[in-house]
Every structure is written in structure tokens, then in C-alpha cells.
Amino acid sequence: MTDQDTDDTGRIKKAASLILKDDIKHLQLIPSVALKLLTLTNDDNARIDSLSRIIETEPMLTAKILRQVNSAAYALPNKITSTNRAVTLLGFSTVRQLALNLLIYNNLKRQNPSQLFDLLFFWQHCLYVASLSRRIAVALNYPDPDLVYTGGLLHDIGKVVLETHGRVTYSDFIASIGNNQQSTLEEERNFFGITHAEMGHIFCLEWQLPASITAIVAFHHNQPTEASPHAPFNTAIAIVSFADYIAWIQGIGSATQRNSHPTLQRAVLETIDLDQLNLEALLQQVDQDMQSTQEFYNIQLPSLITLRATLVKATINLSQVSEDNALVAAPKLSSCLTAPHHSLNPDDFIPRTLEAIQDEFSFDRSIMFTIDPKRRCLIASYGWPESTLPTKQPAFEININSLSGLLLTCLREKKAVIIHTKVEQNNPIIQHLKTTEFIAIPVAHQNKLLGVLYADKSLSKKPLREQLLPEITPIAYELGIAIFNAKQYHLEKKNAQIDHLTQLFNKRMINQFLTTIFQEDGAALANIAIGFIDIDKFKRLNDSCGHQAGDDALKIVADILRNLTRPGDFIGRYGGEEFLFVLRNTNETGAYGYAERIRSEIERRGKIMSQRFHGHNLTVSIGVSLYSEHYADYTDMIETADQAMYQAKNSGRNRIVMLTGDGK
Incomplete structure (x- = not known):
């Protein structure tokens, strides 16, 4: 075990001891x-x-x-x-x-009906993952299918530990987060101070479960590094991760209230050869396994939502990234190769690159298709000449799920291709752009597909030579670097504006926003309200529960602010345990109503988490200032909100005080 692994284990052991009611050695879950x-x-x-x-x-x-x-x-x-x-x-x-299933099931089936964490639904998820893992292992000729079956059965055991022995339960966690779409693991860490995978890891270590099972439980969401002592079990971990993902996208998750599902790690698809798997047959077999399980236990499991194997394949393909490290040498094309690096603004350098490509190779049209991963489509975002993509018409989009043939090969294998109507008459690009053939070249960076470069000679009717592909590939490579650099620049710019811990705007951005606001005329300013939020007795929480708990409290408040704030308003972390909000187009009633929703939701969440914070109830005091013509500057308005906040604290905390520039 490396020093880093030892440090990580020590950290999560400490976090586990803080959240559990009893020592983990005394838990009788299995x-x-x-x-x-x-x-x-x-x-x-x-x-x-x-x-x-x-x-x-x-x-x-x-x-x-x-x-x-x-x-x-x-x-x-x-x-x-x-x-x-x-x-x-x-x-x-x-x-x-059968014996393992029955023993664990008998230990889980006694449940309070009021619990949001449905243990029967959870058990169904684990059985499904276990059965599918074993079927996949057999198909891949993995030497120990029983290992992955057991790993699949126990992979989420950390959730049961938290539900049955946590100071706050997994049901409390589900009630707290509602339908938030953040990463479940990040939400767990904010709420418990530990994730279910980390809790499961500690449970396996304390009960001395086999190292292979421990590795699956601990790393089914994030595979271990090559230097980790758990690395020898990477294939078993990948199989269970893959089965877990398929279960989730079919609605067979481990918690009925969660809308999100885990992402499919790139390492999983690098480990598992999908070509060896007949997904349709596997899913049918697992459905039969689940039916047999119901008969064996004489119980009725929640109804399975059986999706067609093609849907699963499509979802997997969207997560898959292929390897393509080979770049064919090409002549030096200075104008094409340097054009992508003349700017950090894609709206500038992509059209410049398309123009350079057209001049260099005498194309009639060139288009940059970008990828929208959320909507799973290719979008014709830039074209040259500019008339290629009429601005008054809706953007030309292609559903990736509908693709086949060479264009799909281009996306999957990152392979430059020439597509001709003789071979693919129904290709959506051929039909929409009314061309007989075109070049499609993947634009990627560090094995991540960013888009597709299109070019044709539809007006001149000249044939496209295969030799063009290795000549243009380096240009697409440079374009990929430029797009990546532009995104990195945007990210760095955003990071300079964002508080790292809470992911809200920082104080610098608060001041910048208010400076802009106060340059508007009096009519716009008349409907402005500023609120100061301060976490009550935050130092005591930090001292008694540790800085990690304090950080988690700050994240919880930030999360509530995000969920309850209108898009046109502004929220940020002012510093320490202080937050600030700016409401536009509001009045005294609206500002107070917003502040009360914030205060009451934090109080509600704090009551749920009081055991997590050793009896400390998470509450806030809020001071609100309404605009008055007496304010010379926004700093005066912030000062008034600050004074109102201190009045709220002095009046007993967990309340709201409103003031205007008149001191009323």
C-alpha cells in the first residue's frame, strides 16, 4: 500500500467514525x-x-x-x-x-415503510448488477465469474451502513437533496463527510472481506491508479461498474428518488471489449435470472423497466472514446496550421481556419460540426463561405443516435473518411447539403472528440482524392488544440470569478456586478435588494466538528442558494461564512419572501443533519437592505445589509431583518 493510499484510508476512517453512531467493528450488516x-x-x-x-x-x-x-x-x-x-x-x-442472496436479503427486508431509502428496491438493484456482472464475466472469459457476482451484490453496501447506522441516514440524505442534479458522490460527501463507496471500503477492511471484493466496493465509481494495490482487480471493477451503469440507465438504480445516474468511466471501456458482448442476449438472460430470483424468494420485486438493447448500445457509444494516436505526415501548410492559434475566441479562429482550408485546397464549402453531448447531436456551427449556413434558418443538426455507416466510423474510430452518395445515399449530410460526396475529419484533443470538419467540392464537381485525408488531418489536429485551449482559457477565466469551495461567484465578482448595477438609472435601481447571509455559530461548528464539516455546511448553504434563486438574480460568497445575494425587479414583500425561503430551507436541512454536526443546528441570520436614493454607492447598501444581519443575530439568530437607507 502506498503512502497516498494509507493517507486516504486514514482520512475516510476518521470521517466514518464521525458519521456513525457505533464503531464500525460492531455493525452486523452481513x-x-x-x-x-x-x-x-x-x-x-x-x-x-x-x-x-x-x-x-x-x-x-x-x-x-x-x-x-x-x-x-x-x-x-x-x-x-x-x-x-x-x-x-x-x-x-x-x-x-443463492445462500449469499438469502442471507443478505433476510438482513435487509425489515424496513420502516416511511424510509425514503427503499431497501427492497436497493436489493433488487444489487441482484441485477450481480447477475449482469456474472453474465458479462462469462462472456469475456473472465476467470472468476463468482467474484464479480459477489462484488456486484455488495458494491453499494456503504449505503446500507449509512442508512442503518449513520447519525443521519441515507433516507435523510435523499430527503435533503430532492431532485438536485449534481454528482451523487459529491452530494454524499457534503452531507455525510464521506461517500457510500468510501464507507463501503472501510466496512470491507474492518470485516476483513477478500481484497478483490474490497476493491470492487471501494472503486466501482472511480477505478484505482496503476500504482494502487487494488489495480490487479481492475477488470473485475470495470465489469461491475459497467453492469451498475446499465442497471441505472434502465431505471434499476439503488435509490428510487434519484434522477441522475453514474457516468461511464473511460477506463471501463478501455478494459472491457464491447465487441465480445451480445447485449440483447445478456439483458434477456438477466431478466430471466431476476424472474427466477422472485420465484425462489416468493416475493414481488418492483417491476423491471426492460429497455431494448439498442438503447443501451447508443448510450454506451456516446460515452466511448476511441484511440487514434497516429497522425500521418503532411506538407507544411502554414496558413491552415497557424490559423487556429490566432485567437482564443472560437468565433474568430474557426471561421479563419475554414477560410484557410478552402483557399489551400480549393474546396467549395467547409463546415465545422460541433458536438452537443447533452443533446447527443452534431451541430453545423460554423461555415465558409458565410452563406453556407444561412443565419435566418434553424441550425442544421444531426442526431448521433441515428448515424450509421462511414460517418459513425468517423466519430467512433476518429478516422478521416470520404463519403459518397453511391455508397450512402441516405446520409443526412448528403441529403441536407445536396452534395454527391464530402470529406469528414474528426477534430479531437487528448482522445476526446470535439467535432467534425466537413468539406466538399459540390459546385466544381471535382472528385475528392483520398490523398487529401492525410493532408488535412494535421489541420484538424491543430484545430482540436485550439478549441481545447479556448475552453481552458474560458475555464481559467471562470475560475478567477468563482469561489473554489462553494462554486458561487467570489467577492471580486460581487463588487464587479454591483458596480455595473449602480451605473444604471434610478428607475432600475429602485427595485434592487441586497441580502447578507451569515451562518450562525459557525466557529463553534468548526471547532466541534472539524473544518471538513464546516466546509460541508458552506457547500450546503451554497447549494440551497443556487436552487432557490432566479436566473436573473445574483448570489456569491462574500467571505468566510458570509454570503450575499442581489435581487432585481423586486420589492419589500418579494425580498422578504425570498430571504425567508432561504432561511427556512437551511433550517430544515440543518435539522436533518444535526446528528452529522454533533447536535449543532445549521441556521443563518439574514440582513436585507432595500434601495434608497440616500445610497451614494453600492458599498453603502452592503453596509446597511450587514448592519441588518447583525441586528438579526443580536435578536436571537435564525431570523431576517430588513433596513433601507433611511435606517428603517
């Missing part, structure tokens, strides 16, 4: 019998005797296994009464799976 089963593998037939002895210590488990082997599905001529014989007939792997 029965001791199940723990023994986890240590057994199917490497050796002699293990059958060991498995039989373990099962026989649980009468209910023995009865279930015997009932299964004597069911009509096996049609045996004589009734089986021996556990050892049942294990031999059913097979080591099948019996071990």
Missing part, C-alpha cells in the same frame, strides 16, 4: 455465515463439503436450498434430502449465490 461464504471460492471440488457445512448451520437456508433442488425445474426422480447432495447437483457456484 451475518457471520455470509462472511464465511465470502471466503469460499469454486476453485476446488473439496470446497463443496465446506459449503455444505456452512449452509447446514442455517436451518432456513438449508430448507430453501433443498426446496430449490427438489423443484419441478430439476425434475429429479428421487427427493434430495442431503445438503451435500443438493450442492453437488445444483453446483457450487449456484448454491453459494
Whole structure:
């Protein structure tokens, strides 16, 4: 284990101890019998005797296994009464799976109906991931399908730890976040101080589960680095991550209230060969597995939403990034190669590049298609000559899911191609741009596809030579670098405006925004309100719970401000535990109503998290100043809001005070 791994483990152990009601060593989430089963593998037939002895210590488990082997599905001529014989007939792997499922299910099924974290739905998710993981492992010829089955069954065990033994529960977490679309892991860290994967990791370490299972539980959302001691299990981790992703995009998540789903890591698709998988057959097999599971337990699981395998494939393809490191040498084309770097504004350098390409190669039209990953489409964003894309018409868009043939090859394999109507008469670009052939060259940077470069000779009717492809590829490469640099510049510019911890605007941007506002005329200023928000007894929270808890409290307040603020208004972190908001087009009633929504939601969230913060109730005091012609500058208005905030604190905290420039 590296020093970094040791530091990370120490950190999450400390975070776990703060959020749990009891020491993790005392938690009985997995029965001791199940723990023994986890240590057994199917490497050796002699293990059958060991498995039989373990099962026989649980009468209910023995009865279930015997009932299964004597069911009509096996049609045996004589009734089986021996556990050892049942294990031999059913097979080591099948019996071990059934036994683990039953033991864990019996431990989960007792639930308070009022809990938002539905343990039955959670168990269904884990069973689905386990079954699909095993099916994938078999298809890929992975040597230990039972390992990935068990890893899939336990991958989200950290959520159960938090639900059943946390000072605040996973149900509290679900109630707190509502329908926010942020990363679930980031929300968990803000709420608990630890993610479910980290909690599961600590649980596995404390209960000395096999290293392979521990690796899957700890890294099913983020694969370990090559230097990590968990790296030998990367393939098993990737299989479970892949199965988890497919379960989520079919609506079979581990928490019914969550709308978001995990992203598919690039490392997963670099590890798993999708060409070896028949997704349609796999999904059908898993549906059958789930039906058999319902019959075995004699229970009704929540209804499965079975999507067509083509939908899963399309979603996977959108996440896939291909390798293409080869660049063919080309003559030096100074105007084309340097044009992308003349500016950091894409609206400037992309048209300049298209013009240079057209001059260099005598194309009639050139277009830059950019990718909108959220809408999953190609958009004709820039064209040369300018008349190529009429501004008065809607932008030409192509749904990526509908693509096939060479254009899809261009996207998937990052391969430059020439597409001709003789081969692909129904190609959407050919039909829309009314051309007989065109060049499509991927524009990428660091293996990430950014767009597609299009060019044709539709007016001159001259044929497009294959030799053009290696000549233009370096230009697309330079264009990819320029687009990446432009995005980085925009990101750096944004970072200079954003508070790193809360992701709200910082004090510099607050001052800049207010300076602009106060340059407007009096009529616009008359409907302005400024609010000062200060977290109550923040120092005490920091001292008693630690700086991580203090940071989490700041993130929670920021998240609430984001969710309750209109797009035209302004919110930012003023410094320390202080936040500031600026409301436009409002009045006294509207400003007070907004402040009250903020105050009450923070109080509500704080009550849920009081155990997380060792009994400290998260509340805020808010001071609001309404515009008055007496203000000479925005700083006067901020000062009034600050005074109002201190009056709120002196009046008992967790309240709102409003003032105007007249001191009323």
C-alpha cells in the first residue's frame, strides 16, 4: 500500500467514525455465515463439503436450498434430502449465490415503510448488477465469474451502513437533496463527510472481506491508479461498474428518488471489449435470472423497466472514446496550421481556419460540426463561405443516435473518411447539403472528440482524392488544440470569478456586478435588494466538528442558494461564512419572501443533519437592505445589509431583518 493510499484510508476512517453512531467493528450488516461464504471460492471440488457445512448451520437456508433442488425445474426422480447432495447437483457456484442472496436479503427486508431509502428496491438493484456482472464475466472469459457476482451484490453496501447506522441516514440524505442534479458522490460527501463507496471500503477492511471484493466496493465509481494495490482487480471493477451503469440507465438504480445516474468511466471501456458482448442476449438472460430470483424468494420485486438493447448500445457509444494516436505526415501548410492559434475566441479562429482550408485546397464549402453531448447531436456551427449556413434558418443538426455507416466510423474510430452518395445515399449530410460526396475529419484533443470538419467540392464537381485525408488531418489536429485551449482559457477565466469551495461567484465578482448595477438609472435601481447571509455559530461548528464539516455546511448553504434563486438574480460568497445575494425587479414583500425561503430551507436541512454536526443546528441570520436614493454607492447598501444581519443575530439568530437607507 502506498503512502497516498494509507493517507486516504486514514482520512475516510476518521470521517466514518464521525458519521456513525457505533464503531464500525460492531455493525452486523452481513451475518457471520455470509462472511464465511465470502471466503469460499469454486476453485476446488473439496470446497463443496465446506459449503455444505456452512449452509447446514442455517436451518432456513438449508430448507430453501433443498426446496430449490427438489423443484419441478430439476425434475429429479428421487427427493434430495442431503445438503451435500443438493450442492453437488445444483453446483457450487449456484448454491453459494443463492445462500449469499438469502442471507443478505433476510438482513435487509425489515424496513420502516416511511424510509425514503427503499431497501427492497436497493436489493433488487444489487441482484441485477450481480447477475449482469456474472453474465458479462462469462462472456469475456473472465476467470472468476463468482467474484464479480459477489462484488456486484455488495458494491453499494456503504449505503446500507449509512442508512442503518449513520447519525443521519441515507433516507435523510435523499430527503435533503430532492431532485438536485449534481454528482451523487459529491452530494454524499457534503452531507455525510464521506461517500457510500468510501464507507463501503472501510466496512470491507474492518470485516476483513477478500481484497478483490474490497476493491470492487471501494472503486466501482472511480477505478484505482496503476500504482494502487487494488489495480490487479481492475477488470473485475470495470465489469461491475459497467453492469451498475446499465442497471441505472434502465431505471434499476439503488435509490428510487434519484434522477441522475453514474457516468461511464473511460477506463471501463478501455478494459472491457464491447465487441465480445451480445447485449440483447445478456439483458434477456438477466431478466430471466431476476424472474427466477422472485420465484425462489416468493416475493414481488418492483417491476423491471426492460429497455431494448439498442438503447443501451447508443448510450454506451456516446460515452466511448476511441484511440487514434497516429497522425500521418503532411506538407507544411502554414496558413491552415497557424490559423487556429490566432485567437482564443472560437468565433474568430474557426471561421479563419475554414477560410484557410478552402483557399489551400480549393474546396467549395467547409463546415465545422460541433458536438452537443447533452443533446447527443452534431451541430453545423460554423461555415465558409458565410452563406453556407444561412443565419435566418434553424441550425442544421444531426442526431448521433441515428448515424450509421462511414460517418459513425468517423466519430467512433476518429478516422478521416470520404463519403459518397453511391455508397450512402441516405446520409443526412448528403441529403441536407445536396452534395454527391464530402470529406469528414474528426477534430479531437487528448482522445476526446470535439467535432467534425466537413468539406466538399459540390459546385466544381471535382472528385475528392483520398490523398487529401492525410493532408488535412494535421489541420484538424491543430484545430482540436485550439478549441481545447479556448475552453481552458474560458475555464481559467471562470475560475478567477468563482469561489473554489462553494462554486458561487467570489467577492471580486460581487463588487464587479454591483458596480455595473449602480451605473444604471434610478428607475432600475429602485427595485434592487441586497441580502447578507451569515451562518450562525459557525466557529463553534468548526471547532466541534472539524473544518471538513464546516466546509460541508458552506457547500450546503451554497447549494440551497443556487436552487432557490432566479436566473436573473445574483448570489456569491462574500467571505468566510458570509454570503450575499442581489435581487432585481423586486420589492419589500418579494425580498422578504425570498430571504425567508432561504432561511427556512437551511433550517430544515440543518435539522436533518444535526446528528452529522454533533447536535449543532445549521441556521443563518439574514440582513436585507432595500434601495434608497440616500445610497451614494453600492458599498453603502452592503453596509446597511450587514448592519441588518447583525441586528438579526443580536435578536436571537435564525431570523431576517430588513433596513433601507433611511435606517428603517
